[in-house]
Amino acid sequence: MPKLKKKFVKSVKKPEAKKSKPASASSEPKAKTYALVRGMHDILPRDEKYWKKCFHTAEDLAAFFQFGRIETPLLEETGLFVRSLGRGTDVVDKEMYAFEDKDGSRVCLRPEATASIARAFINSGMWNAPQPVKLWYWGPMFRHDRPQAGRYRQFFQAGFEVLGMADPAADAEIILVAFNFYKDLGIPVEISINSIGSLAERDRYKEELVNYYRSKRGYLCAECKARLNRNPLRLLDCKEKDCQPVKAEAPKMIDWLGPESSAHFTKVLEYLDELGIPYNLCHTLVRGLDYYNNTVFEVYPALTPALNTEGKTDEPVVGQQGALGGGGRYDGLIEQMGGRATPGLGMALGIDRSILAWKQHNEANKLVVAGNKFDIYFAQLGEDSKRVGLRLLDSWRLAGLKVGFNFGKNSLKSQMEIANNLKVPFVIILGQKEVQDQTVIIRDMESGVQEVVDQKKAEATIKKKLEKI
RNA sequence: GUGCCUAUGGUGUAACGGUCAGCACGCGAGUUUGUGGUACUCGCAGCACCGGUUCGAUUCCGGUUAGGCACCCCA
Numbered sequence: 001m002p003k004l005k006k007k008f009v010k011s012v013k014k015p016e017a018k019k020s021k022p023a024s025a026s027s028e029p030k031a032k033t034y035a036l037v038r039g040m041h042d043i044l045p046r047d048e049k050y051w052k053k054c055f056h057t058a059e060d061l062a063a064f065f066q067f068g069r070i071e072t073p074l075l076e077e078t079g080l081f082v083r084s085l086g087r088g089t090d091v092v093d094k095e096m097y098a099f100e101d102k103d104g105s106r107v108c109l110r111p112e113a114t115a116s117i118a119r120a121f122i123n124s125g126m127w128n129a130p131q132p133v134k135l136w137y138w139g140p141m142f143r144h145d146r147p148q149a150g151r152y153r154q155f156f157q158a159g160f161e162v163l164g165m166a167d168p169a170a171d172a173e174i175i176l177v178a179f180n181f182y183k184d185l186g187i188p189v190e191i192s193i194n195s196i197g198s199l200a201e202r203d204r205y206k207e208e209l210v211n212y213y214r215s216k217r218g219y220l221c222a223e224c225k226a227r228l229n230r231n232p233l234r235l236l237d238c239k240e241k242d243c244q245p246v247k248a249e250a251p252k253m254i255d256w257l258g259p260e261s262s263a264h265f266t267k268v269l270e271y272l273d274e275l276g277i278p279y280n281l282c283h284t285l286v287r288g289l290d291y292y293n294n295t296v297f298e299v300y301p302a303l304t305p306a307l308n309t310e311g312k313t314d315e316p317v318v319g320q321q322g323a324l325g326g327g328g329r330y331d332g333l334i335e336q337m338g339g340r341a342t343p344g345l346g347m348a349l350g351i352d353r354s355i356l357a358w359k360q361h362n363e364a365n366k367l368v369v370a371g372n373k374f375d376i377y378f379a380q381l382g383e384d385s386k387r388v389g390l391r392l393l394d395s396w397r398l399a400g401l402k403v404g405f406n407f408g409k410n411s412l413k414s415q416m417e418i419a420n421n422l423k424v425p426f427v428i429i430l431g432q433k434e435v436q437d438q439t440v441i442i443r444d445m446e447s448g449v450q451e452v453v454d455q456k457k458a459e460a461t462i463k464k465k466l467e468k469i
Numbered sequence: 470g471u472g473c474c475u476a477u478g479g480u481g482u483a484a485c486g487g488u489c490a491g492c493a494c495g496c497g498a499g500u501u502u503g504u505g506g507u508a509c510u511c512g513c514a515g516c517a518c519c520g521g522u523u524c525g526a527u528u529c530c531g532g533u534u535a536g537g538c539a540c541c542c543c544a
Contacts, residue, residue: 035517035535090542094470112544141544146470149537150544157544223540239540288543298543322543350544381503412504414497420505431503445505 039144039153041352049371050355057184058138058158058349061177067136067160072116074140078106084115084337086290088231095143097153109142114291114330114346115337117161122339131164138351150322150353159327161346163334168264170345171295171329172271178299178325178347179277186367187358188302189324191277194285195265195294197257199332202293205256206232216246236284252283261294268295287328291336295345296328301357324357325349374404375466377419381412381431389430392440392455399459403428419445425469426462 036042043051062069078098085092091111098108110116117135120126126133138158145151160177162170175191182189196202210232217225221240228235238247257265272279279297287296300323327347334342362369376396380389386407396403404422409415412429419427429441429450440458442465443450453461 038535090470095542143543145542147536148539151542152544155544234542237542325544348544353544379504411498411502413501414505416505418505427505429504433503441504443504448505450504 037153039147041152041154047355049369050358051351053185053369054158054351054355055138057181058136061180061184062136062160065134065160065173065177067134070117070120070135070137071139072110072113072120072137074109074142075107076110076116076119078108080115080119080337081108081111084118084289084291084333085112089288089290091143091288095145097142097144111143112141112289112348113137113139113157113159114161114333114348117159117163117346118333118337118339118344121163121334121342122337127164127334127340127342132170133163134161135163136160150350150356152352155353156351157348158351159346159348161344163344164342165345166331166343168267168295169271171264171268172275174327174345174347175268175272175277175279175297176275178297178327178349181349182299182324182354185354185358187324187354187361190300190302191272191279191297192282192285192300192323193269193272193279193295193297194253194282195257195261195268196253196286196292196296196328197261198293201256201258201261202233202253205251205253208251208256209233209235212249212251213246219243219246233286236286247284253286254281254283264294287326291330291333292328293331294329296326297347298323298326299349300324301361322350322353324354373402374422374424375402375426376404376462377415377422377424377427378403378405379412379415379419379427379429380405380407381410381429382435384432384435385430388435392430392458396459396462399463401459401462426465428458428462 061067078096081096082092087093096108096111098106101107117137121133121135136159139156140154141157142154144153147153158181160174162174175193179189179191197205210228213220213224213228213232213235217228219242220228221238221243223240224235224238224243227238235243236247236250238244254262254265269279269281282298285296285298287298325347327345329343329345331343331345334340334344358369361367378389378393378396380386389405390407393403393405404419404424406415406418409418412431416427425445427443427445429443431441434440434452434455437452438455439452440455441450442453442458442461444465
């Protein structure tokens with residue numbers, strides 16, 4: 001019987017409820033909604049704590065290592081990247097958001113920032129500044145790649161560049177900054193490092209590599225056969241099983257370094273040893289941008305131990321294909337871009353990816369990143385207490401207190417609930433009575449003890465109480 | 470850009486060729502007209518889109534879009 005009743009009530013109620021709603025769905029078609037443009041993503045408040053922490057970590061590192069902040073435009077002349085990154089690189093050939101501006105000039109959204117920084121260095125005569133010039137940046141980059149987890153068409157990079165310093169100490173310093181970024185965030189990473197020598201050395205090595213691979217042509221996958229002509233260095237990237245033995249025996253770049261490059265690389269590694277930064281010598285690490293020489297490195301998330309404890313099959317860890325960050329030396333870039341010959345190097349950290357890896361690491365290890373913390377919560381009752389309360393809130397803001405509040409709530413109960421969820425130690429309550437008496441109630445959330453305090457003394461009282469915790 | 474997989478409320482998920490698409494979290498209101506962590510009640514919110522098969526499709530098929538995986542490349 002009760003069932004029937006319920007049914008009956010519902011069937012009567014529902015249509016009525018629909019009618020009473022402000023002329024909606026039934027009568028008028030819903031307005032069109034817009035989806036995100038492919039490869040774009042919103043960074044939502046729920047992720048704010050991660051982004052904030054990343055930014056502050058980068059900012060703090062920049063401050064300590066004395067990098068000055070630089071922000072270059074998102075829009076640059078297309079030629080800037082064609083010249084610096086090099087024709088034939090995927091970034092330039094396939095992934096640029098390039099278009100014609102209204103005056104017919106060819107512009108594009110920056111796919112990376114190093115080229116812009118080289119331009120800015122030259123444009124603003126930074127070679128006259130005390131050397132080295134150390135710069136850092138934070139901002140979105142654009143590449144028209146196929147989106148995947150941690151791979152967006154608009155993505156954020158934090159980058160650090162050192163211009164005007166050839167000393168291998170600079171290489172070590174840059175790697176140290178990258179390493180510290182992850183260390184400070186608590187993301188375990190591995191550094192892969194290699195030296196690709198000078199242009200001439202690299203050319204000689206390429207020749208040798210091609211010769212070697214030609215002799216093994218029969219064992220190679222189709223893709224590698226194509227790479228042999230198109231981009232020999234990429235042969236070293238091949239993941240095809242059959243090519244692995246060939247790869248293992250392949251000549252190594254470091255054996256083809258001249259004495260200068262070799263000494264430079266050795267010193268970089270010595271620095272890293274001294275710093276205790278773990279690294280993997282990676283003979284197959286070559287980078288996709290033309291401007292690099294000598295030291296190149298990449299940062300990878302250290303594989304978290306698989307979740308095999310509960311009989312789970314070792315599924316691949318998702319979204320960990322790419323490097324979190326990477327960089328290297330580019331001694332020829334400034335000159336190539338029309339400036340005075342200036343050595344340089346830098347690296348970029350992929351923030352979106354790093355946060356993804358960070359979240360995965362936290363999830364695997366049951367770690368939680370703290371969000372906003374409040375010292376106190378302010379609960380109000382009635383219009384008068386909102387009016388007075390807002391004034392009090394603002395005075396507490398000036399006093400440096402972090403106060404939670406929600407004037408959209410009218411019941412004390414719901415405000416207490418919020419305060420409880422925020423885990424604040426104290427709640428300040430202001431009702432009609434307190435407005436008249438010019439007092440407030442201070443409630444200790446743990447003990448439940450409340451005291452009435454003069455409004456003028458509230459700030460001092462709260463501060464004292466907070467100190468005791 | 471190539472190949473493959475996936476698509477259920479804001480989130481995580483369940484079920485089904487056919488009576489109101491279930492649950493949890495969340496959010497809102499209340500039980501308590503000035504007091505939190507529990508409990509209960511009520512409410513909010515969904516079958517991505519377009520087409521086909523069918524008496525009937527959220528379920529089957531095709532396409533689109535989006536997401537994911539591998540490749541490619543890189544951050």
